[in-house]
Amino acid sequence: MPEFRRLLDGYRRFHSEAWKEKRERWARLSEGQSPSLLVIACSDSRVDPAQIFDVDPGEIFVVRNVAALVPPFETSPGQHGVSAALEFAIQFLKVRHVVVLGHAMCGGCRVALDQSLRGAAPGEGGFVAQWIAMLDQAREPIAARLGTEGRAAEQAMEHAAVAVSLANLRSFPCVQEKEASGALKLHGSYFSISDGMLHVLDEATATFIETE
Incomplete structure (x- = not known):
């Protein structure tokens, strides 16, 4: 090969x-290892957090999955891979910052928007469909306002996915406690592949601001 x-x-x-x-x-x-930052990023081959942030080995703890999503806190039986990684980074490595890194041209967000995998069998798109279903509620106002095709709608979905992950992070008791005490800070960000620019979420205004 x-x-x-x-x-x-x-x-x-x-x-x-x-x-x-x-x-x-x-x-x-x-x-x-003693990283101070946890980065939650997409599995997309074009978006490598270590390269984007130009960091050395050992500086960031990274969780990657489809669309950089964080599921809400739950205790039902199952294999909770993202939750386990969050727990390890926050409770045992004691990271001080969590960064959700969304990006442009995200295939997971596009499928969440057009729902092209809805009803697919596991192994044929069903696992992806079930995973990105956590964006369904955020999708509704976007689809109503912008439709389900085109870059404007896709970017709105990509931005919304970052906000959903931040909200779900705050459903974890350990995150609530540490953020309230100031021991942990959450950040939303968005990487534009075509021009290499990083945008940081201002949660007060719900806008992404280009980093100079």
Whole structure:
């Protein structure tokens, strides 16, 4: 597989160059991690938080999934992967900031908007449909105002997804407690792929402001 061989070639370059340049840092990291930030990002191959924020290994704890979504707090039986990662980062690593990183041209948000996977069987789109169903309530006013096609509607959905994840984060008791005490701060952000610009959410005005 040429694709996998390219990964191995990349590893060899990393080990011979980047790893050696920061060998002391890697030695310290082998003893444990203490990141101060948790970034919740999309699995999209174009949106790499470490590259966007230009950070070194060990500086950010990252959770990636379709559309950078955080489910609401719940205690029902099941495999709660995102909730487990949040719990680990907040309660055990004691991160001080949580950043939700949405992005332009998000396929998950587009499917949430047009509902093209609604009714699909698991393994054929059903898992994705069930996951992004947590955006259904946010979708309704967007679809009514802007329709379900076009960049204006898609961007509104992408922005709304960041707000939904922040609201769901605040349904976790540990987040409520730490945010109230000032031990934890939540941030919403949005990355524009075409121009490489990052926008930060001003929750007071519900607007995304371009970072200079």
